[in-house]
Amino acid sequence: MEKPVDTPVRKGRSLFAVSQSVPLPLLEVSADVDEARIFIGMNEMDRVLGGGLVPGSLVLLAGEPGIGKSTLLLQILCHLASDQKKVLYISGEESLTQIRMRSERLREIPGGLWVVCESGLDRIIEIVEEQGPSVLAVDSIQTLFCDEISSAPGSIAQVREAAARLMQLARLKGVPTILVGHVTKEGAIAGPRVLEHLVDTVLYFEGDRSHTFRLLRTIKNRYGPTHEIGVFEMTEAGLEQVPNPSEVFLGQRPKAVPGSVVVPCMEGTRPILVEIQALVSPSHLSMPRRTSTGIDSNRLALLIAVAERHLGVALYDRDIFINVAGGLKISEPASELAVIMAMVSSLREVPLDMDTAVFGEVGLTGEVRAVGRAELRLNEAARLGLKKCVIPWAGSDRLKFSDSLEILPVKRIDEAVAAMSEVS
Ligand code: TYD
Ligand code: MG
Numbered sequence: 143m144e145k146p147v148d149t150p151v152r153k154g155r156s157l158f159a160v161s162q163s164v165p166l167p168l169l170e171v172s173a174d175v176d177e178a179r180i181f182i183g184m185n186e187m188d189r190v191l192g193g194g195l196v197p198g199s200l201v202l203l204a205g206e207p208g209i210g211k212s213t214l215l216l217q218i219l220c221h222l223a224s225d226q227k228k229v230l231y232i233s234g235e236e237s238l239t240q241i242r243m244r245s246e247r248l249r250e251i252p253g254g255l256w257v258v259c260e261s262g263l264d265r266i267i268e269i270v271e272e273q274g275p276s277v278l279a280v281d282s283i284q285t286l287f288c289d290e291i292s293s294a295p296g297s298i299a300q301v302r303e304a305a306a307r308l309m310q311l312a313r314l315k316g317v318p319t320i321l322v323g324h325v326t327k328e329g330a331i332a333g334p335r336v337l338e339h340l341v342d343t344v345l346y347f348e349g350d351r352s353h354t355f356r357l358l359r360t361i362k363n364r365y366g367p368t369h370e371i372g373v374f375e376m377t378e379a380g381l382e383q384v385p386n387p388s389e390v391f392l393g394q395r396p397k398a399v400p401g402s403v404v405v406p407c408m409e410g411t412r413p414i415l416v417e418i419q420a421l422v423s424p425s426h427l428s429m430p431r432r433t434s435t436g437i438d439s440n441r442l443a444l445l446i447a448v449a450e451r452h453l454g455v456a457l458y459d460r461d462i463f464i465n466v467a468g469g470l471k472i473s474e475p476a477s478e479l480a481v482i483m484a485m486v487s488s489l490r491e492v493p494l495d496m497d498t499a500v501f502g503e504v505g506l507t508g509e510v511r512a513v514g515r516a517e518l519r520l521n522e523a524a525r526l527g528l529k530k531c532v533i534p535w536a537g538s539d540r541l542k543f544s545d546s547l548e549i550l551p552v553k554r555i556d557e558a559v560a561a562m563s564e565v566s
Contacts, residue, residue, distance in 0.1 A: 165257065180196075180197065182222055186383040187372060192366015195318035195320075200312050200318075200341040201319070202283075202341045203320055204345065210376055220245065220252055222276070223252035229277040229278070230269070233258075234281070238259055249379075261285045262288075263286050263287065263304055263307055276317065278308075280320070286301070301323075338362060342365060344361040345358055346359045348471070358372040375390070395496075402484065403498075404418075405418055406523050413515065413522035414470075415526055418467075419464070420464050427461070432463075433463045434463070448508055452508030455489060464484070464485075482555055482559075494562060510553060511534055520533070524546050525544075528547065529548060530549070534552065
């Protein structure tokens with residue numbers, strides 16, 4: 143639970159904002175162009191937003207510190223500014239030099255990108271009035287402060303006030319505004335969570351920091367689809383769009399080895415093929431280890447229980463590790479059958495065929511239940527050159543999919559595991 147914190151006034155000006163609260167052009171200014179929806183020109187971004195930025199809307203770009211929010215924001219602004227628009231980047235976190243250095247790694251700096259280091263809300267509003275940018279970005283909401291509020295920047299009261307006033311400003315001027323907000327893993331810190339109801343769009347930028355892939359998820363969108371995702375890869379030159387995620391996620395898949403199963407997951411409207419890996423090995427602990435990365439650990443416990451009961455396999459004396467390759471998080475029940483098959487494959491040291499994909503939800507009685515969007519999943523598997531797919535039996539006779547794919551419909555998990563010998 144987030145509790146309002148009332149800390150004494152701290153005139154928390156950014157270190158760099160003291161004598162520099164005047165916007166400077168990174169290069170030269172270009173003329174404004176007004177349009178209805180403002181197209182960013184980055185496919186992954188535009189799709190996630192539902193076709194570009196809406197004038198006067200407030201977008202929250204939230205994520206853990208260090209995940210790449212500022213980098214993504216600068217890239218968005220660079221794209222927008224190169225389109226003859228004046229965009230204003232207000233940073234309370236980094237110095238102008240740091241911003242310039244970061245931009246140089248990214249792409250050519252457009253003339254229309256203006257920057258200022260400022261965290262005082264009153265001054266920010268003044269600056270926007272003076273400059274009249276076409277797009278405004280504030281990095282981050284936690285650094286802003288309003289003189290009238292007696293708590294420190296980042297406290298709930300400050301964050302709320304700042305967001306409310308920026309919302310007013312965005313509406314009044316018709317300027318689309320992007321706010322960066324930091325969240326911790328628990329989402330407990332004052333910040334983005336309290337703003338979700340206020341802003342028009344909430345985008346979560348997530349990924350495993352030890353991997354290069356990043357997902358941008360729409361959590362809320364008053365002007366477009368939710369549950370849409372954009373896929374990016376963090377490189378030396380900033381974030382690169384990944385238009386074909388399945389290829390990338392399967393790119394490093396080992397040759398047929400035990401414990402590896404491909405599952406076509408739905409992320410928003412897009413099917414993405416991901417590899418689930420399981421390692422099941424004898425345990426030397428009285429409480430065997432059960433570790434999952436990318437899959438909920440309670441769900442894993444449940445799947446282990448279902449497998450023991452309905453497949454008659456002994457897992458109680460095994461350590462079990464589950465990993466979703468590439469650092470993706472999968473919350474879809476459609477991945478459950480694949481998790482079970484990966485565990486059995488590892489336990490028995492029998493690899494599945496490289497050309498096989500698996501999907502289906504698993505019930506407590508060991509039944510395999512139908513999942514939505516089966517055709518999209520099958521066609522994505524076919525597109526990536528897979529040849530076989532183990533799928534839920536229910537409804538499988540009505541599916542239309544590519545001729546190059548053979549389906550193996552199953553009613554129960556034991557049938558699926560029996561089918562493994564056919565596909566291994
Ligand atoms: P950053 O955008 O500063 O994260 P946030 O604003 O969410 O806190 O980026 C964090 C990491 O990205 C940082 O560790 C360095 C890395 N990075 C790259 O790998 N390539 C790049 O081109 C840039 C600019 C950053
Ligand atoms: Mg940042």
